[in-house]
Amino acid sequence: MAKQIDIDLVRHVGKLSRIELTDEQVRTFSRQLGEIIGYFDKLRELDTDNVEPMAHAVELTNVFAEDAPGESLTPEAALSNAPDRRDDMFQVPRIIGTGS
Amino acid sequence: MMRTSDDILPVVGLEIHVELATATKLFCRCRNTFGDPPNTHVCPVCIGLPGALPVMNRRAVELSMKVGLALDCKVADYTKWDRKNYYYPDLPKNYQISQYDLPLAADGRLEIPLSDGSTHVVRVLRAHLEEDAGKNIHAAAAHTGVDLNRSCVPLLEIVSEPDMHSVEQVLGYARAMHRLVRWLGASEANMQMGQMRFEPNVNLRIKRGDVEFRTPIAEIKNLNSFRALERTVAFEIDRQYAAWLEDPEGFSIDKLGKQNRGYDDDREQTVFQREKEEAHDYRYFPDPDLAPVVMDKSWRDSVAAEIGELPLARWKRYTEDYSLSPEEADALTQDPETGDILDEAVDTGADARRGVNLLLGRGAALANERGCAIAAVGVTGGQLGELVKMQDAGEVNATAAARIFDILTETDQSPREVAEREGLLAVSDSNQIEQWVEQVIEASPQAVEDATGGGKKQKGAFGFLTGQVMQLSKGAAQPQEVQQILRQKLGL
Ligand SMILES: [Zn+2]
Numbered sequence: 381m382a383k384q385i386d387i388d389l390v391r392h393v394g395k396l397s398r399i400e401l402t403d404e405q406v407r408t409f410s411r412q413l414g415e416i417i418g419y420f421d422k423l424r425e426l427d428t429d430n431v432e433p434m435a436h437a438v439e440l441t442n443v444f445a446e447d448a449p450g451e452s453l454t455p456e457a458a459l460s461n462a463p464d465r466r467d468d469m470f471q472v473p474r475i476i477g478t479g480s
Numbered sequence: 481m482m483r484t485s486d487d488i489l490p491v492v493g494l495e496i497h498v499e500l501a502t503a504t505k506l507f508c509r510c511r512n513t514f515g516d517p518p519n520t521h522v523c524p525v526c527i528g529l530p531g532a533l534p535v536m537n538r539r540a541v542e543l544s545m546k547v548g549l550a551l552d553c554k555v556a557d558y559t560k561w562d563r564k565n566y567y568y569p570d571l572p573k574n575y576q577i578s579q580y581d582l583p584l585a586a587d588g589r590l591e592i593p594l595s596d597g598s599t600h601v602v603r604v605l606r607a608h609l610e611e612d613a614g615k616n617i618h619a620a621a622a623h624t625g626v627d628l629n630r631s632c633v634p635l636l637e638i639v640s641e642p643d644m645h646s647v648e649q650v651l652g653y654a655r656a657m658h659r660l661v662r663w664l665g666a667s668e669a670n671m672q673m674g675q676m677r678f679e680p681n682v683n684l685r686i687k688r689g690d691v692e693f694r695t696p697i698a699e700i701k702n703l704n705s706f707r708a709l710e711r712t713v714a715f716e717i718d719r720q721y722a723a724w725l726e727d728p729e730g731f732s733i734d735k736l737g738k739q740n741r742g743y744d745d746d747r748e749q750t751v752f753q754r755e756k757e758e759a760h761d762y763r764y765f766p767d768p769d770l771a772p773v774v775m776d777k778s779w780r781d782s783v784a785a786e787i788g789e790l791p792l793a794r795w796k797r798y799t800e801d802y803s804l805s806p807e808e809a810d811a812l813t814q815d816p817e818t819g820d821i822l823d824e825a826v827d828t829g830a831d832a833r834r835g836v837n838l839l840l841g842r843g844a845a846l847a848n849e850r851g852c853a854i855a856a857v858g859v860t861g862g863q864l865g866e867l868v869k870m871q872d873a874g875e876v877n878a879t880a881a882a883r884i885f886d887i888l889t890e891t892d893q894s895p896r897e898v899a900e901r902e903g904l905l906a907v908s909d910s911n912q913i914e915q916w917v918e919q920v921i922e923a924s925p926q927a928v929e930d931a932t933g934g935g936k937k938q939k940g941a942f943g944f945l946t947g948q949v950m951q952l953s954k955g956a957a958q959p960q961e962v963q964q965i966l967r968q969k970l971g972l
Binding site: 392435438443444445449452464469 | 508509518519520522524535536539540541558567568569616617618621622626627628761763770772773774
């Protein structure tokens with residue numbers, strides 16, 4: 381029943397996550413993720429016909445902060461762990477195109 | 481371009497991103513501002529440091545509800561936030577907190593006024609609340625700088641159904657939405673500051689004989705002016721028709737689906753953007769750090785109670801009840817305050833037509849000079865009402881009323897006090913007017929000769945003499961009365 385976590389899917393997810401994987405890691409993760417997803421087959425055995433679908437694991441709702449300014453970091457503190465910086469900006473290799 | 485006998489229907493939908501006018505960001509208490517030095521309004525939450533926890537800004541939720549309700553949307557009883565996963569330097573967490581399957585508001589509509597006085601309804605599919613990204617700054621050749629001041633600023637995304645079928649309708653919808661969010665105080669919607677951005681999707685339905693063709697949908701990203709939106713949509717309509725003429729079978733939605741295009745401002749055209757197939761695999765899932773929000777009826781009602789008359793309702797009322805032209809009604813409904821002044825004046829019993837003439841005459845001229853809204857020139861509804869009534873009663877003439885209007889922008893005095901102080905009350909004392917007329921006749925023998933000579937200079941000379949008397953009266957005399965007495969004295 382569960383979706384097969386084949387090698388191509390692991391490679392795809394790795395690519396989306398910007399993680400380079402060796403062939404051996406791909407095989408290992410394919411097996412491990414398959415086992416995890418396989419567990420959902422067990423949960424599927426339960427009769428959930430009369431259970432409302434759950435949208436969120438937390439039962440709390442309406443946790444708010446008021447719209448009043450608080451403390452921010454100084455640029456110096458904010459940039460203190462940046463791998464690279466220029467003036468008061470984080471610096472990354474040049475990108476082209478637009479975000480989504 | 482040659483339009484043959486093909487019947488072309490453009491089909492346009494619009495996504496609009498609006499930055500909300502909160503004091504602080506969506507999930508942290510850094511200030512929501514524009515134009516400050518880079519990375520001066522940042523904290524562990526909005527720069528995505530591990531372990532930092534977002535807390536929802538109540539005001540942002542309320543402003544979103546307000547827009548949703550004003551758009552006639554169904555505001556959800558229960559809403560939640562999801563992570564949209566993608567990598568980009570301006571998105572430090574590597575996911576954007578957005579809303580996927582349970583948006584805050586859905587199924588609404590916006591009715592928009594058109595230039596011919598009719599209206600058009602555009603359905604609103606959904607409106608959801610998400611966080612804005614930071615800014616990438618391409619200053620140096622080899623590097624990109626990242627400023628995260630904008631990261632986490634509340635952003636309302638409003639998605640329309642593809643209900644627009646002309647450039648005019650697209651612009652009308654965009655402008656109506658711009659006006660609405662400003663009207664509600666939900667956003668400043670300043671285009672230069674990127675507080676309102678457009679993403680149109682465009683295709684054509686082309687009928688040739690009995691056969692209907694559909695061109696591929698082009699989605700154009702991130703337009704930040706009405707001008708760019710107008711040119712983009714117009715360009716796409718022409719481009720798609722030309723592409724279809726080249727290859728009616730191949731250039732179809734069935735074969736090509738949807739394409740992303742960017743707008744090239746310099747060349748004023750859209751260009752194809754290649755994207756990796758997997759770029760849209762966002763792997764949404766509920767954000768475990770944020771509690772869902774329940775918007776019960778009493779909360780919705782209290783937000784709805786803050787919404788007064790909306791721009792279109794007022795526009796209709798002005799065209800119908802006050803018999804204003806569509807343009808006049810449009811000029812008076814750019815913000816709530818201008819119309820409030822008119823309505824307040826009318827409530828005191830003043831004539832609407834005269835009030836509109838003053839507001840759109842002197843009011844608009846002064847607003848233009850001062851670079852502000854008409855409502856901000858400084859005349860209250862009470863002052864306008866009294867001024868209009870004085871004009872109606874013949875206590876001041878039109879020239880004097882305009883002069884008084886100007887003076888009222890600088891004072892809290894009543895129009896009557898100003899008129900008395902400045903000697904602008906109409907003089908209907910005919911003895912006084914006779915004196916002025918005699919004075920002018922004595923001082924202008926040439927004009928008197930021309931005016932009584934019956935030649936072609938007669939009309940001009942008579943006008944000149946009238947003007948001289950009006951000037952002596954500082955505009956306080958009624959021109960009709962001046963002319964009547966002049967005629968008497970000159971034996972005309
Ligand atoms: Zn912050």
